[in-house]
Amino acid sequence: MTLHIHKYGGTSVGSLDRIRAVAGNVAKRRDAGDDVVVVVSAMAGETNRLESLGQELSDQPKAREMDVLLSAGEQVSAALTAMALDQLGYRARSYLGWQVPIVTDTNHMKARFECIETKRLKEDLAASVIPVVAGFQGIDAGGDITTVGRGGSDTSAVAIAAALNADECRIYTDVDGVYTADPRIVDGARKMEVVSFEEMLELASLGSKVLHPRAVEYAANSGVTLRVLSSFNEGEGTLITFEDANMEQPVVSGIAHAIDEAKLTVVGVPDVPGVASTILGPIADASIEVDMIVQNIGSDGTTDFTFTVKRRDYDTAKGILSGLLKDLGARDVLGDNAIVKVSVVGVGMRSHAGVATRMFNALAEENINIQMISTSEIKISVVIAERYLELAVRSIHKVFELENGDIAE
Amino acid sequence: MTLHIHKYGGTSVGSLDRIRAVAGNVAKRRDAGDDVVVVVSAMAGETNRLESLGQELSDQPKAREMDVLLSAGEQVSAALTAMALDQLGYRARSYLGWQVPIVTDTNHMKARFECIETKRLKEDLAASVIPVVAGFQGIDAGGDITTVGRGGSDTSAVAIAAALNADECRIYTDVDGVYTADPRIVDGARKMEVVSFEEMLELASLGSKVLHPRAVEYAANSGVTLRVLSSFNEGEGTLITFEDANMEQPVVSGIAHAIDEAKLTVVGVPDVPGVASTILGPIADASIEVDMIVQNIGSDGTTDFTFTVKRRDYDTAKGILSGLLKDLGARDVLGDNAIVKVSVVGVGMRSHAGVATRMFNALAEENINIQMISTSEIKISVVIAERYLELAVRSIHKVFELENGDIAE
Numbered sequence: 002m003t004l005h006i007h008k009y010g011g012t013s014v015g016s017l018d019r020i021r022a023v024a025g026n027v028a029k030r031r032d033a034g035d036d037v038v039v040v041v042s043a044m045a046g047e048t049n050r051l052e053s054l055g056q057e058l059s060d061q062p063k064a065r066e067m068d069v070l071l072s073a074g075e076q077v078s079a080a081l082t083a084m085a086l087d088q089l090g091y092r093a094r095s096y097l098g099w100q101v102p103i104v105t106d107t108n109h110m111k112a113r114f115e116c117i118e119t120k121r122l123k124e125d126l127a128a129s130v131i132p133v134v135a136g137f138q139g140i141d142a143g144g145d146i147t148t149v150g151r152g153g154s155d156t157s158a159v160a161i162a163a164a165l166n167a168d169e170c171r172i173y174t175d176v177d178g179v180y181t182a183d184p185r186i187v188d189g190a191r192k193m194e195v196v197s198f199e200e201m202l203e204l205a206s207l208g209s210k211v212l213h214p215r216a217v218e219y220a221a222n223s224g225v226t227l228r229v230l231s232s233f234n235e236g237e238g239t240l241i242t243f244e245d246a247n248m249e250q251p252v253v254s255g256i257a258h259a260i261d262e263a264k265l266t267v268v269g270v271p272d273v274p275g276v277a278s279t280i281l282g283p284i285a286d287a288s289i290e291v292d293m294i295v296q297n298i299g300s301d302g303t304t305d306f307t308f309t310v311k312r313r314d315y316d317t318a319k320g321i322l323s324g325l326l327k328d329l330g331a332r333d334v335l336g337d338n339a340i341v342k343v344s345v346v347g348v349g350m351r352s353h354a355g356v357a358t359r360m361f362n363a364l365a366e367e368n369i370n371i372q373m374i375s376t377s378e379i380k381i382s383v384v385i386a387e388r389y390l391e392l393a394v395r396s397i398h399k400v401f402e403l404e405n406g407d408i409a410e
Numbered sequence: 411m412t413l414h415i416h417k418y419g420g421t422s423v424g425s426l427d428r429i430r431a432v433a434g435n436v437a438k439r440r441d442a443g444d445d446v447v448v449v450v451s452a453m454a455g456e457t458n459r460l461e462s463l464g465q466e467l468s469d470q471p472k473a474r475e476m477d478v479l480l481s482a483g484e485q486v487s488a489a490l491t492a493m494a495l496d497q498l499g500y501r502a503r504s505y506l507g508w509q510v511p512i513v514t515d516t517n518h519m520k521a522r523f524e525c526i527e528t529k530r531l532k533e534d535l536a537a538s539v540i541p542v543v544a545g546f547q548g549i550d551a552g553g554d555i556t557t558v559g560r561g562g563s564d565t566s567a568v569a570i571a572a573a574l575n576a577d578e579c580r581i582y583t584d585v586d587g588v589y590t591a592d593p594r595i596v597d598g599a600r601k602m603e604v605v606s607f608e609e610m611l612e613l614a615s616l617g618s619k620v621l622h623p624r625a626v627e628y629a630a631n632s633g634v635t636l637r638v639l640s641s642f643n644e645g646e647g648t649l650i651t652f653e654d655a656n657m658e659q660p661v662v663s664g665i666a667h668a669i670d671e672a673k674l675t676v677v678g679v680p681d682v683p684g685v686a687s688t689i690l691g692p693i694a695d696a697s698i699e700v701d702m703i704v705q706n707i708g709s710d711g712t713t714d715f716t717f718t719v720k721r722r723d724y725d726t727a728k729g730i731l732s733g734l735l736k737d738l739g740a741r742d743v744l745g746d747n748a749i750v751k752v753s754v755v756g757v758g759m760r761s762h763a764g765v766a767t768r769m770f771n772a773l774a775e776e777n778i779n780i781q782m783i784s785t786s787e788i789k790i791s792v793v794i795a796e797r798y799l800e801l802a803v804r805s806i807h808k809v810f811e812l813e814n815g816d817i818a819e
Contacts, residue, residue, distance in 0.1 A: 017463065017466055017467055020467065021467070051486065054426065054490060055489070055493060057426055058426050058429065058430070058490055058494050058497060059493045059494070059496065062493050062496075063492070063493055063496050065503070065504075066489040066490075066492045066493045066496070066504055067489070067493075069485060069488065069489035069492075069504050069506070070485075070489035070493075073482040073485045073486050073489075076478060076479075076481075076482045076485070077460065077463070077479055077482050079478065080464070080475040080476070080478035080479035080482075081467055081479065083472070083475045083478075084464060084467050084468045084471050084472055084475045084476075084479075085467050085468070087468065087471075087472050087475070088467060088468040088469075094474070095474075095475055095478050097478070097555075099508065100553060100554075145509075146506075
């Protein structure tokens with residue numbers, strides 16, 4: 002008997018019909034012989050609705066109370082999913098974070114898992130009861146409700162899979178799996194059957210919405226086999242697992258893009274130590290996340306310092322930088338919030354030279370100007386003007402011959 | 411320092427503006443020197459919304475899961491109310507049933523309170539923190555969420571008041587207090603300053619929506635002083651307390667009415683023992699509540715057996731009775747679902763003869779036919795045709811001179 006964790010996201014439990022379909026899917030896997038523990042998100046839109054109630058009430062809603070408020074969303078979907086299973090003739094039982102219990106630290110709204118008690122879940126499985134666990138939430142040592150941050154239900158599922166030593170953690174979502182590029186942009190985008198944790202982590206961090214990066218990292222660290230698959234369609238989805246040393250790797254596995262980016266440049270900063278922290282300190286203090294950072298030293302002893310932020314933080318960030326100009330002795334602040342980031346990812350590029358060149362050539366042939374470049378061992382990211390997004394993704398997808406699944410050299 | 415429990419119903423916390431007003435009211439009482447524990451219902455409409463989700467999903471939703479589902483409503487309003495107090499600069503902390511904990515028996519959807527742990531609430535009060543407790547919910551010995559049935563937040567507040575030995579349990583609602591009759595029907599209806607538990611219990615059971623009868627009973631049994639008052643307007647509301655033997659009682663304190671009634675008569679039942687249970691057994695089995703029961707023995711050795719049910723149960727009940735006709739040897743089933751019940755209540759009528767006569771005369775003068783009569787020590791109820799409701803209530807209100815607050819003899 003294999004033990005699978007099934008995680009269903011907000012869209013998958015977004016209506017009573019969808020919840021019935023989820024119950025049907027769980028039932029089918031149960032009949033096929035799998036032991037199943039279900040983890041659910043809140044119904045689509047519910048977390049946002051609750052969050053705005055809190056935000057409308059208070060400029061700075063207390064994090065403890067936000068957690069009480071938000072966790073009600075998963076409470077509702079867990080109860081409904083258990084009812085739907087019961088209606089199909091399967092014994093099921095909902096569990097809230099505190100009932101498992103799923104113990105976290107005390108950092109409200111961004112808690113980290115500390116320990117998951119598996120006794121009740123195991124008793125249920127032994128008694129042929131399907132546990133339905135509310136994702137996203139836990140309880141701290143003081144008995145307060147905590148939540149683990151947005152997208153956290155993926156991580157809840159992985160944490161439960163790790164605690165139960167499950168055979169597979171299946172993330173049911175609204176796509177069929179992980180693709181070589183966004184199928185809405187690239188016609189020939191191909192679903193990958195297997196992808197490594199490292200690649201998935203880069204893809205997730207770079208804008209692929211399929212899986213939360215934290216869940217990927219947690220799974221890799223705790224040895225949980227992940228599978229992303231559709232809760233709407235049949236299919237085996239994409240398996241995310243450890244890189245097989247014997248497996249010949251394509252140079253590039255997939256292309257990710259992020260569209261909600263913005264770029265800021267402080268022009269003419271004197272090239273002295275401490276400039277970066279003077280610029281980024283106040284940005285971090287404002288809880289603005291910085292992604293790519295590039296610094297070019299000019300010939301006149303000054304430097305241009307450029308970084309990217311999420312588009313929603315653009316105005317705030319620009320305001321902060323303008324206030325720093327005088328202290329910095331810099332000339333100006335420039336910005337552009339019509340940019341996107343396009344990245345190629347693949348463990349194969351470790352051992353292959355020329356990936357960057359091939360990517361840059363593909364862009365040059367389409368006359369797409371590269372504004373920023375950032376690289377890691379298994380990915381290359383470029384920032385380009387927003388209007389070139391589709392063209393860039395398609396041309397890169399083509400140059401690495403991702404359509405046919407052949408190994409590009 | 412006095413300790414008050416404040417209970418705010420669904421309308422009082424029905425919007426963010428209303429929740430802000432609730433916080434303002436609590437703050438005002440706090441500033442005036444009261445220690446306050448707040449108990450809240452779910453936002454108006456929310457319990458119904460959640461309930462119908464469950465009912466749509468399952469013909470017979472599991473009671474355990476319904477409790478998980480429904481309790482999310484009070485969870486949201488408790489968190490929001492705590493946030494609103496925090497926003498006003500008052501320290502507040504929400505508590506769900508399991509966090510207090512409020513321990514109940516295991517009867518899901520109609521649990522009874524067993525024990526309320528007061529340690530955390532007292533610690534909060536000592537530290538000038540305002541506890542905001544989610545009404546309606548508790549936890550059973552097995553760690554499952556329970557709810558105490560509809561209207562249960564009133565009872566939650568009373569139970570907490572009893573456990574904390576509070577000076578007063580203040581039920582904030584959308585009316586100014588308890589009236590001698592429904593002010594929407596009787597212009598001269600007068601707000602009572604004091605009413606006895608017994609009278610309040612009769613009024614509540616007879617259709618006055620102000621307080622849940624169970625809460626009144628709990629308060630009487632545990633010696634909790636109740637006060638009903640408006641969360642929208644200023645005013646001292648109505649105090650509900652023990653009958654003062656020295657206080658001269660008006661014969662009739664108030665008039666209640668219930669409009670969602672229906673009447674069923676089994677005609678020509680042979681007058682033999684066991685008939686009543688043969689008729690009412692199947693009705694009870696269908697979970698239909700029976701209110702008034704009247705049986706008249708005819709001259710021909712048969713009897714007419716009449717009882718009232720809630721209007722929503724009328725069709726079901728009629729169907730059940732029709733199926734019994736043959737077994738009973740009865741002639742026919744008649745019914746009327748356009749009836750109402752009007753009741754006069756007053757502890758004073760114990761020692762005064764002639765109350766019934768005066769009431770019946772008032773109705774006769776308006777040519778209102780009395781279809782059924784039922785009496786207790788401190789109330790008289792009649793069933794009349796629905797169309798006479800307003801006329802009946804007004805004429806009875808007048809005959810007992812309730813407008814001016816004088817003692818009617």
